[in-house]
Amino acid sequence: MSEAFLSALRHTLPAEALVLDAERLRAFECDALSAYRALPLAVALPGSEEDVIAVLQLAHAHRIPVVARGAGTGLSGGATPTAGCLLLGMSRMRRLLYLDPLARYALVQPGVRNQAISEAAGPYGLYYAPDPSSQIACTIGGNVAENAGGIHCLKYGLTVHNLLGLRAVTMEGELLELGGTLDCNGYDLLALLTGSEGLLAVVTEVTVRLLPRPQLARVILASFAEVSHAADAVAQLVGSGATPAALEMMDGATVRAVEDFLHAGYPTDAAALLLCEADGTPEEVEADIVQMSRVLRAAGASELRVSGSEAERQQLWAGRKAAFPAAAKLAPDYYCMDGSIPRAAVGRVLAGIASLSAQYGLACINVFHAGDGNLHPLILFDANQAGELARAEQFGTDIAALCVSEGGAITGEHGVGIEKLDGMCAQFNAAELGQFGAIKAAFDPQGLLNPGKLIPTLHRCAEYGRMHVHRGQLPHPELPRF
Amino acid sequence: MLTDLQAQLRQAHAMSMPVRIVGAGSKQGWHAPQQGEALHVGSHAGIIDYAPAERVISARAGTRLAEIQAVLASQGQMLAAEPPDFGGHATLGGALATGWSGPRRPWAGAMRDQLLGVEILNGQGELLRFGGRVMKNVAGFDLSRLMVGANGTLGLITEAHLKVLPLPEVETVRVFELPQTDAIALANRLCAAPWPLSGAAWQGGLLRIRLSGNAAAVATAQQQLGGEPDVERHWFTRLQAMQLDSFAPPGAEQGLWRLSLPQTCPPLLADYPQLIDWAGGRRWLSAPLAAAQAISTSARSAGGHALLQRSQAGWPAAPRNPTLLALEARIRRALDPRQILNRRQGD
Numbered sequence: 001m002s003e004a005f006l007s008a009l010r011h012t013l014p015a016e017a018l019v020l021d022a023e024r025l026r027a028f029e030c031d032a033l034s035a036y037r038a039l040p041l042a043v044a045l046p047g048s049e050e051d052v053i054a055v056l057q058l059a060h061a062h063r064i065p066v067v068a069r070g071a072g073t074g075l076s077g078g079a080t081p082t083a084g085c086l087l088l089g090m091s092r093m094r095r096l097l098y099l100d101p102l103a104r105y106a107l108v109q110p111g112v113r114n115q116a117i118s119e120a121a122g123p124y125g126l127y128y129a130p131d132p133s134s135q136i137a138c139t140i141g142g143n144v145a146e147n148a149g150g151i152h153c154l155k156y157g158l159t160v161h162n163l164l165g166l167r168a169v170t171m172e173g174e175l176l177e178l179g180g181t182l183d184c185n186g187y188d189l190l191a192l193l194t195g196s197e198g199l200l201a202v203v204t205e206v207t208v209r210l211l212p213r214p215q216l217a218r219v220i221l222a223s224f225a226e227v228s229h230a231a232d233a234v235a236q237l238v239g240s241g242a243t244p245a246a247l248e249m250m251d252g253a254t255v256r257a258v259e260d261f262l263h264a265g266y267p268t269d270a271a272a273l274l275l276c277e278a279d280g281t282p283e284e285v286e287a288d289i290v291q292m293s294r295v296l297r298a299a300g301a302s303e304l305r306v307s308g309s310e311a312e313r314q315q316l317w318a319g320r321k322a323a324f325p326a327a328a329k330l331a332p333d334y335y336c337m338d339g340s341i342p343r344a345a346v347g348r349v350l351a352g353i354a355s356l357s358a359q360y361g362l363a364c365i366n367v368f369h370a371g372d373g374n375l376h377p378l379i380l381f382d383a384n385q386a387g388e389l390a391r392a393e394q395f396g397t398d399i400a401a402l403c404v405s406e407g408g409a410i411t412g413e414h415g416v417g418i419e420k421l422d423g424m425c426a427q428f429n430a431a432e433l434g435q436f437g438a439i440k441a442a443f444d445p446q447g448l449l450n451p452g453k454l455i456p457t458l459h460r461c462a463e464y465g466r467m468h469v470h471r472g473q474l475p476h477p478e479l480p481r482f
Numbered sequence: 483m484l485t486d487l488q489a490q491l492r493q494a495h496a497m498s499m500p501v502r503i504v505g506a507g508s509k510q511g512w513h514a515p516q517q518g519e520a521l522h523v524g525s526h527a528g529i530i531d532y533a534p535a536e537r538v539i540s541a542r543a544g545t546r547l548a549e550i551q552a553v554l555a556s557q558g559q560m561l562a563a564e565p566p567d568f569g570g571h572a573t574l575g576g577a578l579a580t581g582w583s584g585p586r587r588p589w590a591g592a593m594r595d596q597l598l599g600v601e602i603l604n605g606q607g608e609l610l611r612f613g614g615r616v617m618k619n620v621a622g623f624d625l626s627r628l629m630v631g632a633n634g635t636l637g638l639i640t641e642a643h644l645k646v647l648p649l650p651e652v653e654t655v656r657v658f659e660l661p662q663t664d665a666i667a668l669a670n671r672l673c674a675a676p677w678p679l680s681g682a683a684w685q686g687g688l689l690r691i692r693l694s695g696n697a698a699a700v701a702t703a704q705q706q707l708g709g710e711p712d713v714e715r716h717w718f719t720r721l722q723a724m725q726l727d728s729f730a731p732p733g734a735e736q737g738l739w740r741l742s743l744p745q746t747c748p749p750l751l752a753d754y755p756q757l758i759d760w761a762g763g764r765r766w767l768s769a770p771l772a773a774a775q776a777i778s779t780s781a782r783s784a785g786g787h788a789l790l791q792r793s794q795a796g797w798p799a800a801p802r803n804p805t806l807l808a809l810e811a812r813i814r815r816a817l818d819p820r821q822i823l824n825r826r827q828g829d
């Protein structure tokens with residue numbers, strides 16, 4: 001059957017748009033969750049929406065599963081091939097089709113890099129707000145599939161809040177044209193498709209909303225002698241009248257790792273640091289900095305540094321952005337978690353993680369989007385030590401359960417993919433999972449598009465997996481991760 | 483109360499009997515009538531949890547928007563999407579089901595953007611929770627946001643968690659006397675620059691620009707933008723509440739349309755009186771019912787759509803793309819297999 005499919009595929013796409021030999025297929029065997037690998041049957045690199053429709057119709061007719069892939073920077077295995085699948089690589093569809101500076105939107109193909117949009121919009125004083133850490137490489141199609149976040153979503157929202165329209169193709173090859181205006185006609189399928197992890201349709205065109213670049217941004221670096229004081233400061237900042245453009249936290253272990261790695265000038269005696277950014281008009285920024293500084297001091301900050309120039313702002317951020325590579329120097333392996341919790345629970349959950357760390361005998365450092373309550377605990381371990389991997393996995397399981405018990409979520413921005421399938425069973429009951437399955441069937445009754453992702457079968461629920469980094473060998477080591 | 487609602491839905495499902503969800507009935511006259519027995523949600527009310535420091539409020543569907551807004555305002559916060567409260571009667575459940583947002587929508591997001599999570603009863607009476615109380619949550623399909631604007635056809639919303647924002651320290655309105663074309667152009671130019679905007683609406687030759695933020699920022703913007711102060715007090719409040727004259731029930735043979743258009747779309751059907759909101763993105767148009775076809779065609783060719791929102795002649799469904807209609811029917815059956823929820827009369 002696959003021979004007949006491959007033969008038909010060769011008639012559908014030109015040779016340069018197909019990858020069929022085992023050697024070149026290796027490049028597509030995993031995304032950034034590299035612990036899981038499988039060789040696809042073939043890789044198709046469509047150059048147009050027509051190509052996507054033709055390929056999907058063909059795969060549907062031959063009952064071949066299809067997995068779409070952007071830049072392969074995802075951390076949850078959303079683009080991991082299913083054995084024997086057709087991998088649909090969207091990288092050739094990377095044209096920015098239209099940018100309207102007055103109407104403030106850009107029409108882009110799915111393979112356009114996130115950062116390329118802001119670069120194109122820059123000359124008009126505009127930018128695309130969602131900024132996942134992999135933004136120099138990750139594509140907008142993947143951002144839509146994962147509802148990607150970033151450092152600035154506290155004020156500017158996630159991908160779903162910054163889209164105006166989508167074109168997408170279902171497994172049967174039907175074209176969906178969604179959105180386009182600020183009001184919806186019919187069901188909000190644009191919202192449903194965003195974050196659907198490539199299970200419902202393949203995105204072929206994205207209309208992103210562009211925002212005017214704020215006139216000014218300044219960041220405060222606040223040091224704390226107690227982690228709990230920093231956590232309290234987060235809750236108080238969020239509860240105050242000012243909305244930080246970004247509010248990030250690093251614990252003392254991370255600060256010292258970053259200093260060893262980069263010499264960013266962070267105070268190494270701090271138990272925790274907060275980076276709190278204000279942006280807007282100069283008047284807004286000035287007032288916000290005054291108010292935020294007051295809240296930070298009242299919460300017990302021992303030292304505040306406020307950026308006085310754009311260069312200084314970038315310098316204060318540099319350490320935060322180097323936290324993941326710095327962590328990779330601390331231990332042969334680490335697991336990166338992605339829990340999401342109410343901000344008032346940050347202190348409690350950090351204390352809980354610290355006591356779990358003692359219980360498991362494994363270090364865990366914390367660096368995360370505190371303002372959003374989106375934790376990224378990094379569990380340090382050595383896979384070569386007998387039993388450490390299993391202990392680290394169990395530790396991670398307990399952190400995920402802790403987040404859910406605080407009313408939070410197993411994933412804030414990385415997605416479920418194959419990595420957090422088991423966590424889905426902790427998050428949802430059987431009826432809710434059944435509802436996800438019914439929605440999937442409404443788009444793709446044969447279950448051919450990105451099968452085995454996002455929705456767990458109930459018997460899977462005992463196992464857990466995490467992003468596994470061995471000896472600092474992150475896939476895409478050139479990308480910042482924060 | 484919840485168990486009563488669940489029992490009624492289970493029974494309706496078992497018997498394939500349509501039910502129509504009723505909150506406070508505040509939007510009667512604004513939507514097509516629905517089939518079946520009334521399922522009253524209005525008494526399933528009350529704020530469950532409000533943590534100002536968390537910027538999250540949780541409430542049952544029957545809670546009045548006015549109550550929520552008052553509680554939020556007492557802590558210096560607001561529902562930033564500014565859903566209309568229809569004279570203080572509208573419920574949270576109805577506001578979510580219709581998904582209508584107010585003048586702040588282009589800057590602060592739509593009703594669906596403020597929703598963090600829901601509890602629903604689906605068409606089989608199963609109690610389900612999607613999303614939650616946290617800011618970021620990408621676990622599973624986003625069925626909570628899908629509920630917004632679905633008009634109750636995908637499930638009965640019983641409870642919701644919403645993100646709230648601080649009230650601006652200062653809010654002021656500047657008025658510019660401009661014809662429609664120039665008003666749309668100016669509003670969009672202002673949107674494309676980093677001004678502290680929170681409203682841009684035009685009616686009767688006057689463009690009103692609302693500025694929100696801290697006192698110094700608003701003062702500077704006001705000085706640089708120019709314009710006149712607004713002699714009509716609370717104009718934006720009345721726009722949000724849909725209490726301006728433009729929203730009055732139309733006479734016989736007349737209709738009130740809601741046009742959703744690209745914001746920069748030049749004046750469309752300018753011979754008919756209109757109220758332009760969202761810097762051009764939403765336009766309320768009063769016209770004879772005989773013009774229905776022309777209005778629909780114009781809106782579609784401009785890249786948007788037109789919905790007849792008020793008339794004495796009913797609510798004809800706007801023409802839709804058949805692929806999307808078929809998909810939406812399948813989605814509906816996924817959540818409400820017997821299509822008992824809020825079925826339109828005649829369907």
